[in-house]
Amino acid sequence: MTLKTIYPISAFGGELRVPGDKSVSQRIAMLAALAKGTSEILGFLTGEDALSTLHAVCALGASARFDGDVLLISGTGGGFKEPASPLDMGNSGTGTRLLAGLLAGQNMTVTMTGDDSLSRRPMGRIKDPLEEMGAQIELTGEKGTLPMRISGTPLQGIRYELPMASAQVKSCVLLAGLFAEGKTTVVEPRPTRDHTEKLFQTLEIPIVVNGLEISLQGLGPTGPEINGCKITVPGDFSSAAFWIAAVAARPGAELVIRNVGLNPRRTALLDVLRRMGALIETELDVVNGDPIGSVFVHGTSLSGTEICGDEIPNLIDEIPMIAAIGALAEGETIIRDAAELRVKESDRIAVTTAHLRAFGVEVDERSDGMTVRGPVQLSTPKEPLASHGDHRIAMAMAILATFADAPAQINDVDCVATSYPDFWKHLEQLGGRVV
Ligand code: S3P
Numbered sequence: 001m002t003l004k005t006i007y008p009i010s011a012f013g014g015e016l017r018v019p020g021d022k023s024v025s026q027r028i029a030m031l032a033a034l035a036k037g038t039s040e041i042l043g044f045l046t047g048e049d050a051l052s053t054l055h056a057v058c059a060l061g062a063s064a065r066f067d068g069d070v071l072l073i074s075g076t077g078g079g080f081k082e083p084a085s086p087l088d089m090g091n092s093g094t095g096t097r098l099l100a101g102l103l104a105g106q107n108m109t110v111t112m113t114g115d116d117s118l119s120r121r122p123m124g125r126i127k128d129p130l131e132e133m134g135a136q137i138e139l140t141g142e143k144g145t146l147p148m149r150i151s152g153t154p155l156q157g158i159r160y161e162l163p164m165a166s167a168q169v170k171s172c173v174l175l176a177g178l179f180a181e182g183k184t185t186v187v188e189p190r191p192t193r194d195h196t197e198k199l200f201q202t203l204e205i206p207i208v209v210n211g212l213e214i215s216l217q218g219l220g221p222t223g224p225e226i227n228g229c230k231i232t233v234p235g236d237f238s239s240a241a242f243w244i245a246a247v248a249a250r251p252g253a254e255l256v257i258r259n260v261g262l263n264p265r266r267t268a269l270l271d272v273l274r275r276m277g278a279l280i281e282t283e284l285d286v287v288n289g290d291p292i293g294s295v296f297v298h299g300t301s302l303s304g305t306e307i308c309g310d311e312i313p314n315l316i317d318e319i320p321m322i323a324a325i326g327a328l329a330e331g332e333t334i335i336r337d338a339a340e341l342r343v344k345e346s347d348r349i350a351v352t353t354a355h356l357r358a359f360g361v362e363v364d365e366r367s368d369g370m371t372v373r374g375p376v377q378l379s380t381p382k383e384p385l386a387s388h389g390d391h392r393i394a395m396a397m398a399i400l401a402t403f404a405d406a407p408a409q410i411n412d413v414d415c416v417a418t419s420y421p422d423f424w425k426h427l428e429q430l431g432g433r434v435v
Contacts, residue, residue, distance in 0.1 A: 001412045003384055004424065006401035007433035013253040013299070014430050018240045020045035020233035021261050022419050024195050024290060026053040026094050027171070028231060029064075030102055031199060033057035035075035037228030043259075044071040044233055048418045052088065053095035059083040060103075060110075078223050082108035086147065089114045091345065091389070091418045094168055096146070097126050098196075101172035104135035105179030105221060106152040117345050117389040117415075119146045126172045129160045133173075133180055157182035157218045164340060165313040167192035170214070178205070180218035188212045192313040193265045195290065202289050203229060234261030234292040238317045238392075239420045241269050243430060244297050245318075246399045248278035249325040253299035255430070262291045268314035270295070272322060276302040276329055304331035304374065312337050317344075320352045320396035326372035327361040328403060335369035342367075345415070346388035355385050355397050359404060377405065384409035391415045395423055402432055 025045040030053065032039035044050060054064055054073075061081040063074045080103070089096040089112050096112055100123075103110050113119070124144035127137040136151040157180040160173050170186050174196055177184025189212075197214060200207040205224050208215045240257045247255035262282055270280050279298040286292040304326060307315070315322065319341055326333025341348040353365040358381035362373040378400065387394035387410060394413045401408035416423045424434050 002414050003409055003411050004398065004413050005407045005409050005435045006398050007407045008404050009402045009432055011253070012250055012402065012431040013247050013255045015256040015258065016243060016426055016430065017259050018235040018257060019047060019420060019422065020050070021236040022047060022049055022238070023094055023167070023193060024233050024261070025050040026092065027098065027195055027199050028233065029054045029057050029073065030098060030175070031203060031226060032073035032228065033060065033062035033075050034078060034102070034223065035226040035228045036077040038072055038074045039228040040230045041071040041073065042069060042232045043235070045236065045419070047421055048090055049092040049095060052090035052092045053099065056087040056089060056095060056099060059087055075226070075228060078225070080106050080108070083110060086111035086113050089118060091115050091118050091415065093118060093121055096148070097123070097168040097172045098175055100126050100130065100137070100148065100150060101175035103150045103152060104130045104133065104137070104176045105155040107221065109149065109151045111147055111149045113147045115389070121145065122343050123148055125164065125166065125169050129158065129169070129173045130176055132158050132160065133176055135176065154221060155180035155218070157184040159185040159187070161187045162189060165190040165192050166340070167196070167313070171196040174214065174216060177216050177218050179221060179223045181220050183215055183217055185213055185215040190310050190313050191265060193263065195263070198289050202231065232292070234290050235259045236419065237261045237263070237266045240295060241318045241321055242395050242399050243426070244269065244280070244295060245273065245321045245325045246402065247297045247299045248273045248280065249302050249328045249403070250299040251301055255297040257295045259292060260295060262293045265314050268311045269318045269322065271311070272305060272307055272315065273302070275305045278302060302329035304329045304333040306334040306336070308336035316340060317392055320348055320392050321399065323352050323356060323370060323372050324396045324400040327356055327359065327374045327376050327378065327400065329374045331374070333372045333374065337368055339368040344390070346390035346393055348390065348393065351388050351390065351393050352396070355381070355393070358382070358385060359400060378403055380404050380406040380408050384411040387412045387415055389415050391418045391420065395420065398427065
């Protein structure tokens with residue numbers, strides 16, 4: 001278990017490129033593995049989650065190699081082969097839930113396992129719609145959790161109203177729908193990230209998006225014909241978010257992030273920070289598919305805001321970081337409608353609340369969010385803070401520690417490598433000190 005000590009800093013900022021988007025990398029790995037021919041992928045995330053998904057699709061018959069910065073994936077042309085052993089999905093909820101959708105209609109039996117954190121996460125949310133389509137899914141963990149055994153069967157398209165706003169569940173059903181007979185429609189309660197839909201469009205897989213309803217025509221067990229492609233993965237906005245928030249809350253600091261994904265379903269953090277008073281501009285370089293561009297941040301004093309409703313899914317992974325800078329903002333930062341945070345890599349409401357209190361922050365915890373009262377001169381936690389195996393908790397608390405009055409420690413930080421292996425290096429590059 002690696003322990004890091006993070007020192008308070010006075011000056012912070014600079015220019016940076018963040019690693020490839022985790023959601024996009026994993027979706028591309030799966031679709032390229034289904035395609036005919038070789039796909040060339042620039043900017044694929046080499047974090048553990050994306051690599052777990054890549055290993056899984058290779059165990060299913062695709063092959064992959066890096067040629068410098070380019071990942072080459074030779075696809076199976078549609079015919080996955082039964083893997084020799086269970087697929088170890090590591091920490092990746094996206095890999096597990098989306099791949100389950102793709103495998104549900106394949107004529108083979110596959111078992112998926114994961115690490116401790118992934119093995120606690122709910123999988124009933126994908127089992128229910130997949131079984132409605134005719135799939136056979138067994139969750140052999142104690143509480144509707146991994147290990148999951150999928151015995152592929154012929155599927156029927158369904159109309160599915162998602163009980164929660166989840167891009168993973170939406171994408172799982174759409175991917176299963178590709179191999180089903182007839183039409184599959186998914187109805188979202190709120191708009192969630194639409195990388196799957198965007199990639200389908202890029203790969204010319206027909207899909208109809210009508211507000212919150214997304215439909216496609218299934219092609220039965222043979223599935224769609226996809227051709228290998230050339231594609232660039234944008235920098236991960238959720239990784240950039242740590243630096244954007246760190247600089248936005250530090251008067252006088254300046255930051256430029258280049259080459260980052262600016263899909264509006266991912267960037268609600270920018271709206272929130274602007275409401276809090278931050279000075280942020282964006283510049284678009286690529287507008288096709290997922291928009292890619294630069295973010296310019298000028299730090300200033302912030303004030304609290306309220307975050308709820310449709311905004312939540314579009315900043316869901318940024319909430320621990322938003323709550324943390326809420327401690328530095330004047331007044332209350334109120335987060336509602338975010339109960340989904342309780343079933344992420346950790347219970348992010350409970351863990352964020354506990355850690356902010358350890359920094360001396362006044363926080364009210366609610367079932368669906370929290371209220372953080374600022375501004376506070378942060379004290380230093382007496383004990384090392386536990387990451388609970390959750391990369392975003394470790395990174396959000398590391399950023400907050402740079403604002404404390406003495407060095408703070410975070411324990412079990414290896415999980416950061418799931419999404420951002422260079423996080424500590426980049427923290428130092430921008431002026432941080434970490435031991
Ligand atoms: C993701 C969707 C979100 C997000 C996760 C990645 C995706 O999860 O929190 O980090 O790639 O589709 P949910 O679908 O559970 O909301």
